Amino acid sequence: MPGSRSDARRLGDRAAEGYETPPSEHDPYAHDPYAHDPHAHDPYEHDPCEHTPYEHDPYDLAVIGAGPAGLAGAVTAAELGLSVALLDSAPQPGGQFYRHPAPATHATRPEALHHDWPVFTDLRDRLRTGDVTCLFDHHVWTVTREAENDWTIHALTADPGPGPGEEQRSTRVRARAVLLATGSYERQLPFPGWTLPGVVGAGGAQAMLKSGLVLPGRRVIVAGSGPLLLAVAGSLVTAGAEVPELLEASSYFGYARHPRALATQPHKLTEGAHHAKALLRHRVRPRTRHAVTEAHGKDRVEAVTVSRLDHEWRPIPGTERRIDCDALAVGHGLIPQIDLATGLGCATRRTPDGTHALALSPLQETSLRGLWSAGETSGVGGAQHALGEGELAALAVASRLTGRRPAPRSRLRSLRRRRDRMNAFADAMAVTHAPGEGWTRWLSDDTDVCRCEEVPADRIREAITEYGARDARSVKLLTRAGMGWCQGRVCGWAVSCLSSPPCATAPPEAPPSTAPDRRPLATPVPLGVLANLTTPERQPPTTPHPPDLPPHHPTEGQPS
Amino acid sequence: MKPTELVGASPGPTFTITFDGRQLDALPGQSIAAVLWSAGVLTWRTTRGGRQPRGAFCGIGQCYDCLATVNGRPNRRACLVTARPGDTVTTQEGSGHAGFEK
Numbered sequence: 001m002p003g004s005r006s007d008a009r010r011l012g013d014r015a016a017e018g019y020e021t022p023p024s025e026h027d028p029y030a031h032d033p034y035a036h037d038p039h040a041h042d043p044y045e046h047d048p049c050e051h052t053p054y055e056h057d058p059y060d061l062a063v064i065g066a067g068p069a070g071l072a073g074a075v076t077a078a079e080l081g082l083s084v085a086l087l088d089s090a091p092q093p094g095g096q097f098y099r100h101p102a103p104a105t106h107a108t109r110p111e112a113l114h115h116d117w118p119v120f121t122d123l124r125d126r127l128r129t130g131d132v133t134c135l136f137d138h139h140v141w142t143v144t145r146e147a148e149n150d151w152t153i154h155a156l157t158a159d160p161g162p163g164p165g166e167e168q169r170s171t172r173v174r175a176r177a178v179l180l181a182t183g184s185y186e187r188q189l190p191f192p193g194w195t196l197p198g199v200v201g202a203g204g205a206q207a208m209l210k211s212g213l214v215l216p217g218r219r220v221i222v223a224g225s226g227p228l229l230l231a232v233a234g235s236l237v238t239a240g241a242e243v244p245e246l247l248e249a250s251s252y253f254g255y256a257r258h259p260r261a262l263a264t265q266p267h268k269l270t271e272g273a274h275h276a277k278a279l280l281r282h283r284v285r286p287r288t289r290h291a292v293t294e295a296h297g298k299d300r301v302e303a304v305t306v307s308r309l310d311h312e313w314r315p316i317p318g319t320e321r322r323i324d325c326d327a328l329a330v331g332h333g334l335i336p337q338i339d340l341a342t343g344l345g346c347a348t349r350r351t352p353d354g355t356h357a358l359a360l361s362p363l364q365e366t367s368l369r370g371l372w373s374a375g376e377t378s379g380v381g382g383a384q385h386a387l388g389e390g391e392l393a394a395l396a397v398a399s400r401l402t403g404r405r406p407a408p409r410s411r412l413r414s415l416r417r418r419r420d421r422m423n424a425f426a427d428a429m430a431v432t433h434a435p436g437e438g439w440t441r442w443l444s445d446d447t448d449v450c451r452c453e454e455v456p457a458d459r460i461r462e463a464i465t466e467y468g469a470r471d472a473r474s475v476k477l478l479t480r481a482g483m484g485w486c487q488g489r490v491c492g493w494a495v496s497c498l499s500s501p502p503c504a505t506a507p508p509e510a511p512p513s514t515a516p517d518r519r520p521l522a523t524p525v526p527l528g529v530l531a532n533l534t535t536p537e538r539q540p541p542t543t544p545h546p547p548d549l550p551p552h553h554p555t556e557g558q559p560s
Numbered sequence: 561m562k563p564t565e566l567v568g569a570s571p572g573p574t575f576t577i578t579f580d581g582r583q584l585d586a587l588p589g590q591s592i593a594a595v596l597w598s599a600g601v602l603t604w605r606t607t608r609g610g611r612q613p614r615g616a617f618c619g620i621g622q623c624y625d626c627l628a629t630v631n632g633r634p635n636r637r638a639c640l641v642t643a644r645p646g647d648t649v650t651t652q653e654g655s656g657h658a659g660f661e662k
């Protein structure tokens with residue numbers, strides 16, 4: 001790709017080995033961004049590297065996602081001697097869990113909104129000293145396999161810049177193996193009024209607070225289900241918001257049914273205690289089996305209706321209360337973000353709360369040889385879980401590529417043991433907070449289920465009862481639900497619940513299947529980028545051909 | 561306690577961007593969505609079908625609810641775009657291409 005430039009920023013002192021690298025003082029991560037002179041660099045200045053990584057030999061490993069799993073995987077692999085490229089759409093490492101203010105804000109106490117911050121700073125330091133090429137601000141839109149041990153990662157740079165000719169640029173990175181660590185996004189259940197400004201994702205409120213240092217309002221109700229709510233409410237009150245209600249639709253008793261899984265997770269207990277302390281100090285007490293069943297307001301949320309739920313999450317008539325607020329942070333757990341892998345036909349499994357996660361080998365490899373995965377993509381289990389899986393995957397990749405046994409083997413064994421215990425805990429957590437079937441009762445006919453295309457619940461029900469749709473795909477074709485900008489990431493789960501109940505629970509022992517939710521492109525791609533693709537010469541894959549290797553669909557580049 | 565105080569962010573030097581002609585203070589490194597939220601602005605788009613108000617929802621680039629017109633360019637995800645001095649943000653109506661259709 002002549003003329004194409006990338007923002008390759010090679011960290012650490014091995015920069016001179018083969019790559020032209022900008023002077024390190026221009027790299028916000030070459031020094032501790034929280035300690036150095038605020039005027040030492042221009043935060044708006046990018047560090048263009050004249051080479052596109054594609055023109056170089058393939059990396060040993062490309063890691064997609066710089067959250068806990070991706071960071072642990074990248075630094076471990078680099079320390080084992082592999083050459084590693086790390087790609088992330090954010091301008092700095094951390095992912096959603098370790099999301100933090102940009103260096104330009106000169107935050108001196110970024111740890112104030114984090115549990116376990118030193119774990120992150122340790123990874124960040126190892127990233128600097130290791131042989132890792134960091135490609136931040138890169139949105140990966142597809143991954144292709146040219147041959148065994150020859151993968152191409154296609155990415156777009158994030159920011160077109162302020163001027164006219166400053167378009168997004170496309171980049172390709174070649175690697176012998178790929179580690180997918182793309183994490184998860186929030187599961188949303190619609191309710192009347194949920195499209196009002198001021199109603200925000202619980203994770204969204206957390207993300208905006210951690211990186212943007214802002215709150216959606218002063219009086220913020222937190223509602224939904226899952227342990228993330230405790231963390232969100234804890235950070236909101238710590239940052240000065242009032243949280244008049246913290247509503248959990250499930251009950252915490254589910255955990256009591258899994259005493260073993262709980263007992264092996266001291267870390268989860270201290271994390272829980274950390275949030276509980278903040279909540280107690282501000283007198284916030286979670287109310288279980290309650291949900292926000294309607295949001296009120298004209299141009300923004302002004303109040304919500306809270307209802308008590310039965311054990312199936314059906315609102316109990318007569319229990320409604322109206323509570324004033326100026327924001328609502330809501331979310332019902334997390335959904336693994338696996339579209340890059342399902343686009344390649346990787347096998348998935350149903351988690352106990354009904355989401356699709358990647359089905360992996362005991363050493364974190366997907367059903368496609370050479371494509372590995374770690375973190376929430378294999379089932380939502382939290383940061384500790386992700387860190388362990390990332391490390392384990394890196395050991396496995398190194399052993400595959402070098403043909404040597406990972407040393408020491410005891411490290412591998414203990415990581416596997418820890419991962420298995422955490423999987424058990426993750427399953428207990430998923431069961432405990434799985435949405436009950438009764439939530440659809442709080443939808444009114446005109447509640448928009450699909451936010452992008454503005455498709456209300458009655459149109460979806462009509463597609464099912466009048467036109468005979470039996471699954472989310474037919475509903476989508478009949479109603480356009482899930483065909484907008486977000487490509488069903490927000491409404492997909494709700495639409496499939498409405499299309500084919502029961503939604504929440506699938507037998508965990510069900511055989512791995514190919515996920516129904518496929519997106520040929522993981523992020524919108526300008527048609528010009530697709531048209532300009534100069535495809536490298538392909539060699540036929542030497543291992544069984546992956547089903548449905550995504551062709552480049554120019555017509556699907558930009559959702560309408 | 562404000563979030564900026566909590567993490568010890570230094571307040572200056574702030575700069576301004578404009579939103580529908582209004583001057584808003586921005587902290588270096590903040591996204592456009594964060595700048596709007598800190599000014600109490602939650603809405604910067606109306607939907608194509610129902611002309612309904614929208615702003616940031618997911619905060620991480622997944623939902624596309626936060627689309628805004630930035631420096632004349634529509635459909636930018638405000639939660640992902642870092643604010644720069646002098647940026648002009650305008651409420652995006654519908655698909656954002658109203659002015660281009662003639």
Ligand code: FES
Pocket residue numbers: 615616617618619620621622623624625626627637638639640
């Ligand atoms: S708030 Fe969802 S994409 Fe910006």
